[in-house]
């Protein structure tokens with residue numbers, strides 16, 4: 318069965334939302350809170366160790382009802398069923414979308430998934446306990462993950478986020494084709510105690526293969542046997558073998574797992590090496606629990622559905638172009654970058670599921686940085702700028718190392734959402750000497766929306782749930798927008814042109830491009846090696 322193909326703007330719910338938007342677009346959240354002291358009860362979801370407070374949004378009970386009507390009218394329930402039942406919902410690539418299968422309970426695992434997890438477990442345990450050694454007989458101390466996009470961002474994010482669970486292995490990530498950074502890393506490492514993992518679903522990605530060439534050469538120059546030091550994760554086993562990776566060193570993945578949804582698969586090998594396989598399983602378990610919540614919970618209490626609908630509300634009715642994600646913990650520094658791929662590669666589409674150009678906005682722009690750093694960088698614009706940036710604030714009640722400093726961090730976390738919502742208008746007392754002169758500059762109007770995502774502690778399990786939450790939020794949005802969220806044709810053309818230009822640069826013969834590109838290429842060639 319293929320997905321329902323509805324233009325969302327042609328639904329009754331969309332028309333009702335449009336009318337409702339005109340009625341409440343200028344309503345102040347401050348007033349809604351004043352009118353209803355129990356507003357928080359209406360707009361929060363408690364689930365496992367998550368508390369989602371979405372009361373500080375420009376919504377009323379009717380907004381939520383209408384957004385849910387939109388989800389129902391576009392057939393979201395059927396869409397969720399199609400996703401988890403393995404229908405071919407990635408129609409443009411003729412593929413199922415089954416990242417949820419990677420983290421399902423043991424009794425429901427497919428043979429493929431179970432076998433790959435076993436292979437990972439055995440490998441991780443042997444590397445960590447030192448029984449599997451490098452070719453000179455020394456135990457491994459370092460691991461390099463070479464991959465890009467989904468073969469880098471997810472594993473890197475999780476490895477960094479769970480640094481408190483790390484063992485003695487140091488894991489490094491190489492993604493960009495930046496020889497300067499590669500040389501820096503090589504200088505730091507001993508080849509004989511380094512394991513190199515090439516992660517590429519296609520095993521044809523230019524950046525990854527070019528970087529892998531350099532590290533393969535490095536192993537050989539150090540008289541090491543690649544059969545001990547080189548492993549691969551790929552769905553293209555033949556190509557990995559062709560590249561020179563021993564068959565038993567190849568970890569399979571499958572075409573039904575999109576790159577940006579693949580950290581749960583063998584693509585997470587570097588993470589499992591860093592935190593141990595048991596912790597990796599806890600991560601999968603956390604994601605599975607969020608899957609169950611997403612599949613089984615009525616929309617009104619369904620975290621990914623509510624977050625997605627709020628995002629649609631701002632994107633399509635208020636026309637706010639971007640949204641921010643601000644995690645109040647350094648270990649989630651990578652979260653915005655990771656979400657940029659998940660959200661923008663999935664939903665940055667302008668053709669609907671019927672092949673028509675869309676006549677409404679789709680993919681939101683996601684960005685962010687950790688709090689409190691972001692407060693001292695761009696929050697000025699959040700509070701007083703002309704743009705509205707709906708923001709997810711992500712914080713943890715309990716840090717890994719409890720201290721008073723955490724209260725200070727969290728005081729900032731709570732203060733920001735309060736300030737964004739209330740502003741200072743009306744309760745600003747003119748007491749300072751310079752008040753009269755600067756009062757206008759010191760006021761801010763508030764009414765700026767945010768979600769507060771408060772989680773007990775950053776653990777493998779809660780992290781798994783958090784990331785699965787954003788995956789499902791992205792799915793819901795793409796579904797409602799009637800686009801295909803699981804292909805990424807938009808990134809292909811640049812790759813083709815890069816290959817052509819690479820050949821031209823080698824031959825020092827620049828073909829006719831547009832005058833800007835030709836000018837740049839000739840300038841580059843002329844000045845290359847000049848100093």
Ligand SMILES: O=P(O)(O)OC[C@H]1O[C@](O)(CO)[C@@H](O)[C@@H]1O
Pocket residue numbers: 465466467468516517518519520521522525576577662805808
């Ligand atoms: O794992 P591969 O095949 O090397 O692809 C890497 C990345 O390239 C893309 O195909 C396009 O950027 C991503 O979707 C993917 O995560």
